[in-house]
Amino acid sequence: MRSSRSKPPRRRFASAITALSLLTGGGALAVGFQLATAPAASALDNAINLTPQMGFNNWNTTWCGSEFNEDLVKGIADLFVSKGLKAAGYQYVNLDDCWALPDRDASGNLVPDPVRFPHGIKAVADYVHSKGLKFGIYSSAGTKTCDVKGFPGGLGHEQQDANLWASWGVDYLKYDNCNNQGVDAQTRYKTMGDALKKTGRPILYSICEWGSTGPWNWAPPVGNSWRTTGDISDTWQSMISIAHANQGLSAYAKAGAFNDPDMLEVGNGGMTGTEYRTHFSLWAEMSAPLLIGADLRTAKQETFDILTNADVIAVDQDPLGKQGSVVSSGNGLVVMSKPLADGGRAVTLTNEGSYDATITTTVQTIGIAGAPSYTVKDLWSKKTTTSAGTISATVPGHGTAMFRVTPSTPVPPPTGMSYLSDLPFGSVTGGWGPVERDHSNGDWAAGDGRTISLRGTTYGKGLGTNAAGDISFNLGGTCKNLVTTVGVDDEAYGNGSVTFQIYKDGTLAADSGKLTGKDPAKKLTADLTGATALRLVVTDAGDGTSWDHADWADAKIACGNGPTVGSHQLSDLTWSSASNGWGPVEKDMSNGDNQAGDGSTITIKGATYAKGLGVNASSEIVYYLGGACTTLTTDVGVDAEAMGRGTVAFQIYKDGTKAADSGVLNATSGAKHLTADLTGANELHLVVTDGGDGSNSDHADWAAPVLTC
DSSP states (O other), X not given: OOTTSOOOOOOOOOGGGGOEEOOTTOOOOSSOOOOTTOOOOOOOOSSOOSSOOEEEESHHHHTTSTTOSHHHHHHHHHHHHHTTHHHHTOXXXXXXXXXXOSSOOTTSOOOBOTTTOTTHHXXXXXXHHHTTOEEEEEEESSSBOSSTTOOBOOTTOHHHHHHHHHHHTOOXXXXXXXXXXXXXXXXXXXXXXXXXHHTOSOOEEEEOXXXXXXXXXXXXXXXXXEEOSSOOOSSHHHHHHHHHHHHTTGGGOBTTBEEEOOOBOTTSSXXXXXXXXXXXXXXXXXXXOEEEOSOTTTOOHHHHHHHTOHHHHHHHTOTTOOOOEEEEXXXXXXXXXXXXXXXXXXXXXXXXXXXXXXXEEEHHHHTOOOOSOEEEEETTTOOEEEESSEEEEEEOTTOEEEEEEEESSOOOXXXXXXXXXXXXXXXXXXXXXXXXXXXXXXXXXXXXXXSEEETTEEESSEEEEESSEEEEEEXXXXXXXXXXXXXXXXXXXXXXXXXXXXXXXXXXXXXXXXXXXXXXXXEEEEEOTTOSEEEEEEEOTTSOOTTOEEEEEEEEEEESOOSOSSEEEGGGXXXXXXXOSXXXXXXXXXXXXXXXXXXXXXXXXXXXXXXEEEEESSEEEEEEOTTOOOEEEEEEEEOGGGTTOOEEEEEEEETTEEEEEEEEEETTSOOEEEEEEOTTOSEEEEEEEOTTSOOTTOEEEEEEEEEEO
């Protein structure tokens, strides 16, 4: 919603907003945080929105003015067709607030405003559908909506409202967060999500919770997208600050589940054309919903040219569903890299300063080093060049250059841990329908699977196929091992029988034996040292392919080398990712407040430490070890800056297994020494929980942590 409405007080963003991550070869970051190992939450299984939604919302154009009526909505649908927006991929024509009367009828139903919509909402939806488009509506997860006139919200009427909308032919719900009566957000939004499912109509569910309770942590299985910030406005400062906030959440986006940094302001008049191209480029790079907020009736041709740029839209709509992340920044020159399904990268070079600047990056920094050459297409000028590995442009102030960078040959995975479903395929075949990323095989069409499920356990990441299936990946001799859980998906209802095989080059490296739809899932591990190619093969186990819906669940590969031989102060190493409950993780200082570098000397009950990591619960820091390290030793405790408050627990994980646990500590506990055996581990996870009583004042220190490799 827009800024005229009463806004909630600003809250501390949850963990991922302060996370940092580097792709292979990247430098230190100043902005653009990412949690590279965010929990792999399952996406909502409503078989829609596997790429970010594209459409129109009337709020920026009309607010609650009298021109918001059925003629406007029908006119927008007409313009979608005549101006090429439908052809460019825009589908949804959505209503925002003020479409209803202030009171429900005697039966408790919502009533469309008869002045604005004299023929009712269904008639408008029917008109939109007649144009080959889809229709959306608005409500709030509270007793009233956000407008000051106080239209009825959905709290307590979820199923009644959902049924009514379904009867009208609604295809999209934007569900706001006003007047929520203090009811838990997860409860409110899940209740409406369940109600939408029960209607039997596929309705895209857009959670508009403003990022207040970290919806990226709980919303993926509830809705198709979730707002990550407060409202955008039509200024450069608003747009770029929202981009900064949303950049930190890249690990939470996936096919069917997207971070939403609010509607597009492109064409509303408050920014320049250069700034609007930056706006559109960054939203596409972040796999954000593209919801037009401009008045299309009076928009200039420049606005339509920006909104219909097919190359930029293709980046937003890439089927891999990955959000781009910041790989370098400094002096307001920001580089983002977004993995694409074809193995390339979309790259943005953004100049946040006021004067022209040259911005340069490399294929190593953006994560696709290893090919002899690269095709580089400028997505705004349409010029195509060839590069040996450097991408550079002179960018005007507040401008963005955007490129699609495609390697001439497949490149190996980046150093670290990667899910196979996030990597490009070499070749791929499936026995029934396409191989699905992060979904089960489903039926024949692409994207019609559901959350991967093996004997009741669900998995947010993996590959769904059907016998006979064969998927290959280029490794380039850099990888170490593969770990995956395999089995026949629960969607086969206990039917099916398959065999899973992992090939290292041409040699069988692991074999599951015959697994049926009733057998428990099985864990497979394969040594891939020195392999140039990986093949995942599923056979029918000799009895035909019927119901052979086979899952490679949580298939994860370790590639590249870990830290060098010797002892390392952990704060001197580059983490793979870091998330924090308040402010950024700090190196060699306490957590402090919510700005980088505002901590002080690490102090635990009078003992001071020159080296270490300052965090606030809930926190997780991940380091890639590549099997090279043996031991971590560290002191842990609550920092003195918590002034006697705070309770936390420290846990050290060797891959997925807990290797050490401090138990609950408070400010009077003093420092506790932990030692963890990390022999053979691919990853080290340092976790701090809130001790069970909330995270206020939970300033926690990993004091003098030393890693031996």
